[in-house]
Amino acid sequence: MNGPPLPPGVSEGDFRLALAEFTAIVGREAVLAGDVATQAYLDPFAPGDAGAYRASAVVMPSGVEQIRAVLGVANRYRVPLWTVSTGRNFAYGGASPRLAGSVVLDLQRMNRILEIDDTLGFALVEPGVSYYDLYRALKARGSKVWLDPPAAGWGSVVGNTLERGYGTTPYGDHASMQCGMEVVLANGDVVRTGMGAMSGSREWQVFRPGFGPSYDAMFMQSNFGVVTKLGIWLMPEPEGYMVCRYAFRHDADLERIVETLRPLKLDDTIQSNAVIESAVRWAAGVSTRSQWYDGAGAMPDAAIDAMARKMGIGRWNLRFCLYGPQALVTARRDIIHKRFAMIDDAQLFDFPYRDASVEPTGGGDRSQVGIPGLDAFNLLNWRGGSGAHVDFSPVCPTTGRDAVRQYRMVRERAAQFGFDYYGGFTASQRYMHHVFAAIFDRDDPAQSRGAGDLVKALIEDAGAAGYGQYRTHLAFMDLAASQYDFNDHALMRLTGAIKQALDPNGILSPGKQGIWPQRSGEGGR
Numbered sequence: 366m367n368g369p370p371l372p373p374g375v376s377e378g379d380f381r382l383a384l385a386e387f388t389a390i391v392g393r394e395a396v397l398a399g400d401v402a403t404q405a406y407l408d409p410f411a412p413g414d415a416g417a418y419r420a421s422a423v424v425m426p427s428g429v430e431q432i433r434a435v436l437g438v439a440n441r442y443r444v445p446l447w448t449v450s451t452g453r454n455f456a457y458g459g460a461s462p463r464l465a466g467s468v469v470l471d472l473q474r475m476n477r478i479l480e481i482d483d484t485l486g487f488a489l490v491e492p493g494v495s496y497y498d499l500y501r502a503l504k505a506r507g508s509k510v511w512l513d514p515p516a517a518g519w520g521s522v523v524g525n526t527l528e529r530g531y532g533t534t535p536y537g538d539h540a541s542m543q544c545g546m547e548v549v550l551a552n553g554d555v556v557r558t559g560m561g562a563m564s565g566s567r568e569w570q571v572f573r574p575g576f577g578p579s580y581d582a583m584f585m586q587s588n589f590g591v592v593t594k595l596g597i598w599l600m601p602e603p604e605g606y607m608v609c610r611y612a613f614r615h616d617a618d619l620e621r622i623v624e625t626l627r628p629l630k631l632d633d634t635i636q637s638n639a640v641i642e643s644a645v646r647w648a649a650g651v652s653t654r655s656q657w658y659d660g661a662g663a664m665p666d667a668a669i670d671a672m673a674r675k676m677g678i679g680r681w682n683l684r685f686c687l688y689g690p691q692a693l694v695t696a697r698r699d700i701i702h703k704r705f706a707m708i709d710d711a712q713l714f715d716f717p718y719r720d721a722s723v724e725p726t727g728g729g730d731r732s733q734v735g736i737p738g739l740d741a742f743n744l745l746n747w748r749g750g751s752g753a754h755v756d757f758s759p760v761c762p763t764t765g766r767d768a769v770r771q772y773r774m775v776r777e778r779a780a781q782f783g784f785d786y787y788g789g790f791t792a793s794q795r796y797m798h799h800v801f802a803a804i805f806d807r808d809d810p811a812q813s814r815g816a817g818d819l820v821k822a823l824i825e826d827a828g829a830a831g832y833g834q835y836r837t838h839l840a841f842m843d844l845a846a847s848q849y850d851f852n853d854h855a856l857m858r859l860t861g862a863i864k865q866a867l868d869p870n871g872i873l874s875p876g877k878q879g880i881w882p883q884r885s886g887e888g889g890r
Contacts, residue, residue: 368399368400369398369399369400369403369419369420369421369422369466370419370421370465370466371421371466372421372443372444372445372466372467372468373445373464373465373466374443375442375443375444375466379442380421380442380444382442383438383439383441383442383444384396384398384422386438387422387424387435387438387468390426390431390434390435390438391424391425391426391427391431391435395424395425395426395427395474396422396423396424396425397422397423397424397425398421398422398423402422402423403419403420403421403422403423404419406419406420406423406452406459406460406461406469406471407419407459407461408455408458408459408460408461408839409455409459409753409807410455410456410459410753410754410755410807411459411461411753411807411813411840412755412803412805412813412814412816412817412820412838412840413813413814413817413840415461417465417840418458418461418462418463418465418839418840419461419465419466420447420460420461420462420465420466420467420468420469421466421467421468422468422469423468423469423471424446424468424469424470424471425471425472425473425474426470426472426474426475427474427475428475429547429549429555429593432470432549432591432593433549433553433555435470436549436551436552436553436591436872437553439468439870439872440551440552440870440872443870443871443872444468444872445462445464445466445467445468445871445872445873445874445875446467446468446469446470446872446873446874447461447462447463447464447467447468447469447470447874447877448470448472448588448591448873448874449469449470449471449472449473449524450472450473450492450493450520450521450523450524450527451472451473451492451493451495451519451520451521451524452469452471452473453517453519453520453521453524454520454524454528455517456754456755456756456802456838457528457756457836457837457838457839458838458839458840461839462839462874462876463839463842463874463875463876463877464875464876467874467875470591472491472492472493472591472593473492473493474493475491475492475493475593476491476492476493476494476498477490477491477493477494478490478491478494478498478499478502479491479594480570481502481503481506481508481510482570483506483508483509483510485570485571486510486598486599486600486601487544487570487571487596487597487598487599488512488522488570488596488597488599489545489569489570489594489595489596490522490523490594490595490597491523491593491594492521492523492524492592492593492595493521494521494522494523495518495519495520495521495522495737496512496514496515496518496519496520496522496525496737497518497519497737499512499522500512500514500518500735500736500737503599508599508602509601509602510599510600510601510602511534511536511599511600511601511602511734511735512536512597512599512600512735512737513532513533513534513536513537513539513542513600513732513735514532514732514735514736514737514738515530515531515532515539515732516532516732516740516741517739517741517742518732518737518738518739519737519739522595522597523592523595525539526539526540526542526543526585526595526597527584527585527586527592527595528585528586528836529585529586529835529836531638531791531798532638532732533637533638533640533685533686533732533733533791534600534637534638534686534732534733534734534735535600535636535637535638535688536598536599536600537637537638537791537793538638538793539597540582540585542597542598543573543581543595543596543597543598544559544569544570544571544572544573544581544596544597544598545557545558545559545560545561545569545570545573545581545594545595545596546558546559546561546581546584546592546594546595546596547561547592547593547594547595548584548589548590548591548592548593549590549591549593550589550590550867550868551590551867551868551869551870551872551873552867555593556580556590557569557594558575558579558580558581558584559572559573559574559575559579559581560572560575560576561575562575562576569596570596570598583863586836586877586878587860587877587878587880588864588868588873588874588875588877588878588880589863589864589867589868589873590867590873591873600735602721603688603689603721604689604690604691604720604721605688605689605690605691605694605718605719605720605721606686606687606688606689606694606718606719606721606733606734607686607687607694607695607698607716607717607718607719608684608686608716608725608730608733609683609684609685609686609687609698609701609714609716610682610683610684610714610716611679611682611683611684611705611711611712611713611714612677612678612679612681612682612683612711612712612714613679613680613681613682613683613708613710613711613712614673614679614680614709614710614711614712615680615709615710616666616680616681618679618680618681618708618709618711619641619681619765619768619769619772620765620766620768620769621708621765622641622681622683622705622708622765623641623763623764623765623768623790623792623797624764624765625704625705625707625708626639626641626683626763626792627763627764627792627794629700629701629704630763630792630793630794631794631795634697634700634701635685635687635697635701636686636687636688637685637686637687637688637733638685638791638792638793639683639684639685639791639792640683640684640685640789640790640791640792641681641682641683641768641789641790641791641792641797642681642682642683642684642789643680643681643682643786643787643788643789644669644672644673644676644678644679644680644681644682645664645669645747645785645786645787645788646744646787646788646789646802647676647678647682648672648673648676648678649743649744649746649747649787649804650740650743650744651676651743652676653746653747653748653749654747654748654749654785655749657669657671657672657675658672661783662780662783663776663779663780663783663784663785663786664785679712683705684730684733685733686730686733686734687701691718694718695718721734724736744787744802744804745804747785747787747804748804748805748806748812749806750806750807750808750809751806751807751808752804752805752806752807753804753805753806753807753813753816754787754802754803754804754805754816755802755803755805755816755817755820755838756800756801756802756803756820756836756837756838757775757800757801757802757803757819757820757823757824757827757834757837758798758799758800758801758834758835758836758837759771759799759827759832759833759834759835760796760797760798760799760832760833760834760835761790761796761797761798761799761832762795762796762797763792763793763794763795763796763797767832768790768797768799770830771799771827771830771832772786772788772799774823774826774827774830775788775799775801775823776788778819778822778823778826779801779803779819779823782803782815782816782818782819782822783815784803784804784805784815784816784819785804786801787801787802787803787804788800788801788802798835801823803815803816803819803820804816817840820837820838820841821841821844824837824841824844824845824848825844827848828847828848833845833848833849834848839876839877842876842877842878842879843876843879845878845879846878846879846880847879857879857880860880861880861881861883864880864881864882864883865882865883868882869882870882870884871883871884
């Protein structure tokens, strides 16, 4: 692999001057350059050549004033910066920049938990705070509030929320549970959104809109500013909880599962996000593919059926959690049981009601009571070798017809590329996140390229069918953005106008979510 590339349009001399000025601002130990340093920021799950998105250097500020000074240097030398919180955005690009040669602005040193309010249930955190960090802080103070962790607890609370990540408790829509931001704009101006715009505000983390226009959502999945503080609402600890799991024997049950689930979510009988998992997704968390099938191509139905029977799981598996006093939880459980028992051969598992202080015994259930973990990475062992995955993540209306349509589309296309359908749906009231992972051995170039080609094809298939991505790997950001084409891409024109107004030099995360500065030209290429 060749050495790190220079930032596009920046001479070697100017880049050295910029690095020297960055060093004067943040300290020598907080500026990383050279082969070893930048290689550590490559995407470990890249579906193709990870070097195609290599950074030129890394700068790690420790506070807002250092960020402002770094932005001043970047504007002066036209050095593009790619902002990450902790850089753990695996399956979507990790810490790699969309534009090769960008300097990674790594905020991991900004790791303070600035406030926890047990009475109103919120926390105010910096970008370097992980879900593990916040969980440990809550436990240490004996807080009676829970956080909602995503699949991987080592990620940043700020980073995951800004990417509209999600979890499985009633607070699982992280973007909806965000309240109040501090943002450094490209020109160095520091803005606090919502009620934070008032000095000394006592309401910053409790009322998102503020007075006048509301801007919080503008800084999610965008490159309009650097978020340095973020408020997140936390779930009051319930009296107790009950983990629920159902198994459905037939592949064709998916439509009825979703149709049964939707009204139970809409009327809040099921409070948590509900997860519908395919048999392969369940099996990949606890076994390897070769235990069940060692043939070429995607696993056939007969092999999946045999695996499911042996493991005591369904072709589709539903899990969720109920919260509150035991009498209320039991009443909810009985209603839900009755509805799902109408599906032929459904297996309804009964789990005990537990006091909130008692942790679940199953690792996969711990996130449903606010305990972060890393169980999601068990899937890496599924195909053997150096496991990696890249995700395809369309939004799906909570209807059986849409779920079946997406499932068939993805499974059939995946089989054409030799991949198993590792997927499932996480259901909110009116929409579901449908996440499919193309699992591959990253040491096998053919598998790696195949995973990338598959996701590209799936994004195009979904767009043609009227389904958009909620999130995607940086290699496919332009393609995913291009699917939003109403009125000749009017939304992107609006986004581009805002980008030009806020960041005329195009220094902040060029190419993120398909948003390129004007000076990059069409598509940044």
